[in-house]
Structures are given as structure tokens and as C-alpha cells.
Amino acid sequence: xVYPHWLPPREGYVKLNTDGVVFSSRACASIGGVEARAMxxxxxxxxxxxxxxxxxxxxNALLVEIILAGxxxxxx
Numbered sequence: 001x002v003y004p005h006w007l008p009p010r011e012g013y014v015k016l017n018t019d020g021v022v023f024s025s026r027a028c029a030s031i032g033g034v035e036a037r038a039m040x041x042x043x044x045x046x047x048x049x050x051x052x053x054x055x056x057x058x059x060n061a062l063l064v065e066i067i068l069a070g071x072x073x074x075x076x
Contacts, residue, residue: 016043
């Protein structure tokens with residue numbers, strides 16, 4: 001689901017937002033180490049602060065698929 005703007009998290013949840021890079025002139029996107037690392041650090045921070053109900057919002061479908069699949073990929 002694509003939302004036109006940011007929405008607050010559901011009641012009882014906190015929200016972690018990350019944003020990637022899209023090159024419109026080349027019609028490609030990049031997850032790069034920075035976006036993936038920011039997401040990982042954000043998840044660690046939320047977990048260490050005691051948050052267990054977390055909504056993760058990311059505009060990168062490939063990165064979300066990798067996380068949901070529980071795997072990794074070579075993004076050379």
C-alpha cells in the first residue's frame with residue numbers, strides 16, 4: 001500500500017522510518033549499505049529501548065523482501 005504522506009503508527013506501536021535513494025534519471029534504486037545499516041541500527045535501538053511493537057516503514061521493496069525472507073543478498 002502506497003500512502004501519499006506519513007501516517008502515525010497504530011496505537012501502542014512506535015514507528016521507524018527509513019528512506020532510500022532513487023535515481024529518476026536512470027530509473028533505478030539503491031539499497032546501499034547506508035539504508036540497510038540505518039534500518040538495522042534503528043531496529044536495535046528500538047529493541048534496546050524496550051519497544052516490542054514496532055512498525056517499520058521503508059520505501060525500498062527489495063530491502064523489505066530481503067528482511068521478510070530472513071536472508072541476505074549480494075548487492076554488488
